[in-house]
Amino acid sequence: xxxxxxxxxxxxxxxxxxxxxxxxxxxxxxxxxxxxxxxxxxxxxxxxxxxxxxxxxxxxxxxxxxxxxxxxxxxxxxxxxxxxxxxxxxxxxxxxxxxxxxx
Numbered sequence: 709x710x711x712x713x714x715x716x717x718x719x720x721x722x723x724x725x726x727x728x729x730x731x732x733x734x735x736x737x738x739x740x741x742x743x744x745x746x747x748x749x750x751x752x753x754x755x756x757x758x759x760x761x762x763x764x765x766x767x768x769x770x771x772x773x774x775x776x777x778x779x780x781x782x783x784x785x786x787x788x789x790x791x792x793x794x795x796x797x798x799x800x801x802x803x804x805x806x807x808x809x810x811x
Contacts, residue, residue: 710739715797717745721757724750732762736784740794742770746782751775759787761796768793 713735720730729749737744743759751757751772760767774786789796 710737710744711797711799712736713738713797713799715743716762717743718760718762719745719747719749719757720760721751721755724752724755735797738797738799741792742773742786742788743797744774744784744786746779746784748782750783751785756790757787761798764798766796768796 715735715738716732717735718730718732721728723729731747731749733745733747735743735745753772753775755772757770757772758767759770769790770787771790772785773788774784776784
């Protein structure tokens with residue numbers, strides 16, 4: 709399940725131009741598997757970047773799974789966690805389908 713939630717994040721990695729980048733933005737939508745964001749840095753599908761939650765300072769490696777159209781200089785991108793992290797967004801009452809089954 710997706711949740712409309714604006715979380716301040718810092719994205720970092722290497723852009724499509726081969727240069728290191730760091731960009732502050734906010735999530736548009738989050739879920740147990742990642743988020744939808746909008747950024748100015750060009751990225752390509754399947755590219756890996758780091759996402760840092762500005763409040764908790766936790767960092768998670770993500771993969772770009774969707775790139776949308778450019779609007780107002782920013783591109784919407786879907787990010788998927790490389791490793792499951794359903795508690796990364798710090799939601800007090802997460803949807804039922806966010807719970808990781810215990811082993």
